[in-house]
């Protein structure tokens with residue numbers, strides 16, 4: 001068997017996203033912050049999507065957010081992604097949204113508006129930000 005067969009597809013960092021993934025490796029969720037208008041955004045981009053300013057810095061997010069929408073995958077599309085698993089749009093407390101997984105609870109317990117917090121998991125050579133319930137849905141680990 002291919003030794004990498006159980007590693008799920010991983011990000012391919014580029015010049016814009018490399019810092020984001022490096023922050024994840026250090027246990028931080030870094031947002032892009034526009035130095036002109038203060039807008040916070042993800043994914044990293046070359047300019048502010050609100051005012052087009054080119055001066056972008058970073059701000060570390062709290063890691064707290066809520067599920068805005070989600071889907072439960074009950075089919076194995078990749079051996080590194082055993083089903084069932086939850087793919088969700090997470091809205092961070094600071095505003096930006098990102099697509100991630102909800103972990104640490106049964107998929108049946110995930111609901112829209114459920115409070116979640118970031119949890120960093122090492123997968124292959126990456127540290128991925130995933131989200132676990134911040135409330136009573138969390139299962140003891």
Ligand SMILES: [Zn+2]
Pocket residue numbers: 034035036037038039048049050051052053
């Ligand atoms: Zn801006």
